[in-house]
Amino acid sequence: xxxxxxxxxxxxxxxxxxxxxxxxxxxxxxxxxxxxxxxxxxxxxxxxxxxxxxxxxxxxxxxxxxxxxxxxxxxxxxxxxxxxxxxx
Numbered sequence: 001x002x003x004x005x006x007x008x009x010x011x012x013x014x015x016x017x018x019x020x021x022x023x024x025x026x027x028x029x030x031x032x033x034x035x036x037x038x039x040x041x042x043x044x045x046x047x048x049x050x051x052x053x054x055x056x057x058x059x060x061x062x063x064x065x066x067x068x069x070x071x072x073x074x075x076x077x078x079x080x081x082x083x084x085x086x087x088x
Contacts, residue, residue, distance in 0.1 A: 017076045037064045
C-alpha cells in the first residue's frame with residue numbers, strides 16, 4: 001500500500017480513501033449510553049482468575065464486543081498522516 005501511495009504522489013495524484021458503509025463518526029456522545037460491558041468483562045476476569053475457564057468464556061461472550069475501527073482504516077489513516085507530516 002505504501003508503494004502505491006508513493007507511485008500516486010510521484011504522478012501528482014492525491015489518493016482519496018473511501019470506506020463505503022463504515023461508521024467512522026459516532027452519533028452519540030461518549031458515556032451517553034449505559035454500557036454494562038466493562039462490569040461484565042470484569043466479572044469474567046474474576047471467573048478466569050478463579051480457574052473457572054468455561055464460565056469465564058461464557059461471561060466474556062455475554063459482555064459483548066468492543067467496537068473499533070477496522071484495521072485497514074487505521075492503517076490507511078496512519079499512512080496518510082505519516083506521509084502528509086513528512087511532506088509539510
